[in-house]
Amino acid sequence: MTHKHSIKNIAAQLNVSISTVSAVINGKSKERRISPILTEKIERYIKEINFIPNKIAQNLRNGRSNILGVILENIADPFFAVIARGLEIKANKYGYKLLFSSSENNSEVANSLLQTYRQYNVDAYIVAPPLGIEESLNNLIGEGKPVIVFDRNLPEVKAHNVLVDNYEGVFNAVNYLSKKGRQNIALVTLDSKQTQMEDRLKGYKDSIKSTKQKSYMLKLPYEKNTELIKPKMIHFLEKYPDIDAIIFTTNYITSNGLYALKYMGKSIPNDIAVIGYDDNHNFKLYTPSITAVQQPIEEVTDKIIEIIQAKLNNVEVEQEIYFPTKLIERDSTK
Amino acid sequence: MTHKHSIKNIAAQLNVSISTVSAVINGKSKERRISPILTEKIERYIKEINFIPNKIAQNLRNGRSNILGVILENIADPFFAVIARGLEIKANKYGYKLLFSSSENNSEVANSLLQTYRQYNVDAYIVAPPLGIEESLNNLIGEGKPVIVFDRNLPEVKAHNVLVDNYEGVFNAVNYLSKKGRQNIALVTLDSKQTQMEDRLKGYKDSIKSTKQKSYMLKLPYEKNTELIKPKMIHFLEKYPDIDAIIFTTNYITSNGLYALKYMGKSIPNDIAVIGYDDNHNFKLYTPSITAVQQPIEEVTDKIIEIIQAKLNNVEVEQEIYFPTKLIERDSTK
DNA sequence: CTGAAAGCGCTTACAG
DNA sequence: CTGAAAGCGCTTACAG
Numbered sequence: 001m002t003h004k005h006s007i008k009n010i011a012a013q014l015n016v017s018i019s020t021v022s023a024v025i026n027g028k029s030k031e032r033r034i035s036p037i038l039t040e041k042i043e044r045y046i047k048e049i050n051f052i053p054n055k056i057a058q059n060l061r062n063g064r065s066n067i068l069g070v071i072l073e074n075i076a077d078p079f080f081a082v083i084a085r086g087l088e089i090k091a092n093k094y095g096y097k098l099l100f101s102s103s104e105n106n107s108e109v110a111n112s113l114l115q116t117y118r119q120y121n122v123d124a125y126i127v128a129p130p131l132g133i134e135e136s137l138n139n140l141i142g143e144g145k146p147v148i149v150f151d152r153n154l155p156e157v158k159a160h161n162v163l164v165d166n167y168e169g170v171f172n173a174v175n176y177l178s179k180k181g182r183q184n185i186a187l188v189t190l191d192s193k194q195t196q197m198e199d200r201l202k203g204y205k206d207s208i209k210s211t212k213q214k215s216y217m218l219k220l221p222y223e224k225n226t227e228l229i230k231p232k233m234i235h236f237l238e239k240y241p242d243i244d245a246i247i248f249t250t251n252y253i254t255s256n257g258l259y260a261l262k263y264m265g266k267s268i269p270n271d272i273a274v275i276g277y278d279d280n281h282n283f284k285l286y287t288p289s290i291t292a293v294q295q296p297i298e299e300v301t302d303k304i305i306e307i308i309q310a311k312l313n314n315v316e317v318e319q320e321i322y323f324p325t326k327l328i329e330r331d332s333t334k
Numbered sequence: 335m336t337h338k339h340s341i342k343n344i345a346a347q348l349n350v351s352i353s354t355v356s357a358v359i360n361g362k363s364k365e366r367r368i369s370p371i372l373t374e375k376i377e378r379y380i381k382e383i384n385f386i387p388n389k390i391a392q393n394l395r396n397g398r399s400n401i402l403g404v405i406l407e408n409i410a411d412p413f414f415a416v417i418a419r420g421l422e423i424k425a426n427k428y429g430y431k432l433l434f435s436s437s438e439n440n441s442e443v444a445n446s447l448l449q450t451y452r453q454y455n456v457d458a459y460i461v462a463p464p465l466g467i468e469e470s471l472n473n474l475i476g477e478g479k480p481v482i483v484f485d486r487n488l489p490e491v492k493a494h495n496v497l498v499d500n501y502e503g504v505f506n507a508v509n510y511l512s513k514k515g516r517q518n519i520a521l522v523t524l525d526s527k528q529t530q531m532e533d534r535l536k537g538y539k540d541s542i543k544s545t546k547q548k549s550y551m552l553k554l555p556y557e558k559n560t561e562l563i564k565p566k567m568i569h570f571l572e573k574y575p576d577i578d579a580i581i582f583t584t585n586y587i588t589s590n591g592l593y594a595l596k597y598m599g600k601s602i603p604n605d606i607a608v609i610g611y612d613d614n615h616n617f618k619l620y621t622p623s624i625t626a627v628q629q630p631i632e633e634v635t636d637k638i639i640e641i642i643q644a645k646l647n648n649v650e651v652e653q654e655i656y657f658p659t660k661l662i663e664r665d666s667t668k
Numbered sequence: 669c670t671g672a673a674a675g676c677g678c679t680t681a682c683a684g
Numbered sequence: 685c686t687g688a689a690a691g692c693g694c695t696t697a698c699a700g
Contacts, residue, residue, distance in 0.1 A: 088409060118386070
């Protein structure tokens with residue numbers, strides 16, 4: 001139960017001033033012209049007692065916390081969990097710590113999280129925004145803190161946007177199925193106004209239109225209860241028996257959609273070809289393995305941290321960037 | 335770009351003292367005998383400018399951060415991602431924020447994370463410990479901060495342990511397979527000294543011994559490169575063609591094991607029955623669906639936060655608790 | 669080459 | 685009923 005150390009009692013112990021200790025700790029001996037002898041003496045003592053400066057005090061004094069506040073949709077969702085890990089790896093390299101929270105796409109929750117992060121004086125905000133937090137985000141930007149928006153964006157918010165080309169992702173997926181000879185390609189998506197969902201929908205519509213195919217769309221309500229997807233899927237497929245291919249636009253819709261297909265006894269890819277949006281570690285393990293549109297998660301997370309690093313050091317960076325997706329071909333579209 | 339507020343300038347603005355403002359903010363008007371008129375005046379102004387006190391300053395002064403430091407094996411791993419979400423939900427109820435980091439089971443990484451958390455003055459540590467951080471953990475406990483260990487424990491560390499009965503989980507799984515008529519039950523596990531792995535192994539050995547069956551064990555090295563699991567699995571199964579059931583002891587071994595079985599053309603459950611340790615959202619979607627030993631994650635995460643809450647308020651709590659697992663029967667063991 | 673002092677934004681005895 | 689002062693652990697001009 002060693003006594004709590006501080007530069008104050010180190011200074012007292014060594015009979016030097018607090019400012020001298022501070023200078024040595026911050027590697028400013030040269031700059032502040034502390035004699036090598038004194039410097040070494042202090043350094044040795046610090047090492048001996050294994051002293052580490054109090055970040056909280058440094059933060060209060062410097063206005064920098066080295067903490068980034070992250071708002072995800074849900075940390076338990078595989079997509080966001082991988083995002084979290086990507087952010088963590090890159091943030092470590094720059095010495096940032098991460099505060100993670102889940103908004104569940106609820107704007108009240110998100111607003112309150114932003115408020116809390118602000119209280120903790122985070123250096124920057126990384127957020128997958130629900131609709132309804134435009135004002136909070138703009139206020140934060142007004143305060144001069146970097147705000148990085150990802151996965152979907154809010155057009156009225158002038159944050160940095162790190163996005164993926166969702167439109168092209170689905171557009172290409174439709175074309176691919178079409179080339180494989182599928183005639184009746186359906187889209188099963190979320191009934192959502194979020195940009196990533198609207199872009200995926202538009203990619204589908206435009207591709208279907210350009211190839212003069214028939215359009216089949218099932219828009220599911222955003223529900224916590226994913227069990228409800230199954231009956232809706234079944235109803236949809238019974239209503240349109242011609243469907244011979246489906247693109248699912250989110251991870252959990254894909255999972256539950258596959259469940260419904262299995263339940264109906266549909267054979268993949270013979271009866272119906274399947275493409276999932278967002279690749280998933282498990283898709284290659286399914287029988288059959290599932291073709292997927294893969295988002296470049298590592299590029300996204302790296303870019304987010306790079307932008308923050310740049311902004312915090314007053315370096316100019318792009319305001320918006322779109323990364324391309326990649327179609328991973330597997331057995332479900334053979 | 336509103337001017338940064340503080341109780342200092344609120345006090346100046348309202349012509350009252352700083353301490354009066356502080357008292358009102360902390361709801362101590364009654365206790366500190368501030369007149370209702372003044373109280374209301376201050377409260378109105380605070381609401382008007384939307385003032386929220388600086389947590390960093392409060393923290394420095396109070397020695398409480400309301401931040402908990404969490405060390406997981408890997409936040410991207412589905413098991414730990416769900417743990418993270420469980421902790422978050424419960425922590426929110428008590429007003430704690432969470433700092434998450436991944437150790438990758440590397441003791442150097444974990445030690446450095448603990449050090450960093452300490453610098454940030456976290457109120458408690460929640461850790462899935464790798465071997466080799468016993469000393470750090472004991473030091474932290476010595477400093478009086480709650481340390482909660484979960485998933486696996488370190489016998490030399492007198493932290494609070496919130497664990498799952500891994501031994502019984504595997505023991506029962508073997509018995510179940512045996513009752514289903516399986517004669518040659520194998521265990522595919524990690525070559526690890528961590529308690530959760532040792533307990534699972536022991537559960538297997540004891541159950542096999544008690545029913546006088548033959549034992550088949552494959553111990554895989556702890557590798558990042560999961561691709562290597564496939565060839566080792568194949569070699570193992572070719573060497574012991576009698577095996578008619580397998581228990582996989584971790585999530586990712588299960589995934590890759592299934593991949594290997596699929597590659598070999600083995601039919602589940604006809605050729606081989608399969609049980610995975612740790613249930614997984616996707617196991618019910620596989621063809622066939624996969625029987626699994628489920629850990630009570632919510633109970634674990636709730637208990638962790640409850641212990642912290644109790645300790646931080648000087649309430650007595652149990653030092654160690656084990657939760658039972660549950661076998662979820664699905665098609666892979668039919 | 670080194671130190672005394674102010675201040676970051678709070679809270680908490682203490683005085684009146 | 686209210687305020688002045690000390691102090692949490694730092695850093696940064698500034699003085700010498």
